[in-house]
Amino acid sequence: MELGLSGRAAIVTGASRGIGRATAIALAAEGCDVLLCGRDDAALAEVTREIASHARSGHAEPVHVDVEALGAADAIVAECQRVFGRIDVLINNAGGTSAQFLHELQADDWQSAFDRNFFSAARLAVAAANAMRPAGWGRLVHVSSIDGIEADKAFAPYSAAKAAMLNLSKSLSQEYARDGVLSNCVVPGITITESVLENAAAAAQRSGSTADEVLQRMLERQRVNVRRFGQPNEIGDAIVFLASERATFITGAALAIDGGTLRSI
Numbered sequence: 341m342e343l344g345l346s347g348r349a350a351i352v353t354g355a356s357r358g359i360g361r362a363t364a365i366a367l368a369a370e371g372c373d374v375l376l377c378g379r380d381d382a383a384l385a386e387v388t389r390e391i392a393s394h395a396r397s398g399h400a401e402p403v404h405v406d407v408e409a410l411g412a413a414d415a416i417v418a419e420c421q422r423v424f425g426r427i428d429v430l431i432n433n434a435g436g437t438s439a440q441f442l443h444e445l446q447a448d449d450w451q452s453a454f455d456r457n458f459f460s461a462a463r464l465a466v467a468a469a470n471a472m473r474p475a476g477w478g479r480l481v482h483v484s485s486i487d488g489i490e491a492d493k494a495f496a497p498y499s500a501a502k503a504a505m506l507n508l509s510k511s512l513s514q515e516y517a518r519d520g521v522l523s524n525c526v527v528p529g530i531t532i533t534e535s536v537l538e539n540a541a542a543a544a545q546r547s548g549s550t551a552d553e554v555l556q557r558m559l560e561r562q563r564v565n566v567r568r569f570g571q572p573n574e575i576g577d578a579i580v581f582l583a584s585e586r587a588t589f590i591t592g593a594a595l596a597i598d599g600g601t602l603r604s605i
Contacts, residue, residue, distance in 0.1 A: 344585025346371030358533030362576035453497030513592035529598025565600025
């Protein structure tokens with residue numbers, strides 16, 4: 341299927357690993373130029389080399405940036421326009437968390453979770469949408485989480501921030517859709533990324549078990565219908581579809597990619 345992304349330019353945050361990396365590679369495979377945003381220079385360089393090794397891929401440009409920094413949003417958008425001469429797609433993927441129960445949380449924990457998983461993404465979404473609006477075409481795709489729909493008490497600030505992202509995407513859709521700039525969320529279930537494996541290893545150390553045992557308990561607790569967790573490329577492929585010409589009548593949507601984890605409609 342021709343997705344109409346050849347010659348487009350995309351920003352991908354958190355592009356050095358996990359879902360961001362898989363999405364950047366998939367976008368480039370469609371001929372899209374990609375600005376790879378992250379803080380791990382070595383990992384960004386590796387993704388850049390992987391994209392460059394495929395003859396028909398778009399160009400990838402790594403950018404060391406902390407998306408949480410005030411002013412980062414405008415700087416990222418300006419860099420995409422400088423390097424590629426345009427901006428068509430934003431993939432708001434940067435974020436993450438670790439387990440903390442409510443009774444353990446301090447005020448800074450709430451602020452940190454929202455800075456990482458919501459405020460930085462919100463600033464970048466508005467900056468990108470404003471830059472896309474004059475061209476009459478744009479795609480904003482935000483990586484939320486099943487925790488944003490069905491909260492997890494072990495990740496309360498993260499769950500709240502991801503719920504806020506779902507709500508903001510609706511507002512962005514209402515504001516910009518008439519200008520051809522569409523905003524959607526993907527809602528991944530547990531996906532085997534480096535972050536998930538690191539959290540499983542930390543939980544195993546605390547409980548005196550193994551990371552595999554922790555993951556198995558998670559699978560049983562989540563009651564995933566397909567009886568396995570997701571892979572980054574499975575999320576990335578759906579993101580690329582929403583970023584494409586084939587998604588022209590989809591905006592304000594939340595696409596669950598969770599193997600049947602969510603029980604709500």
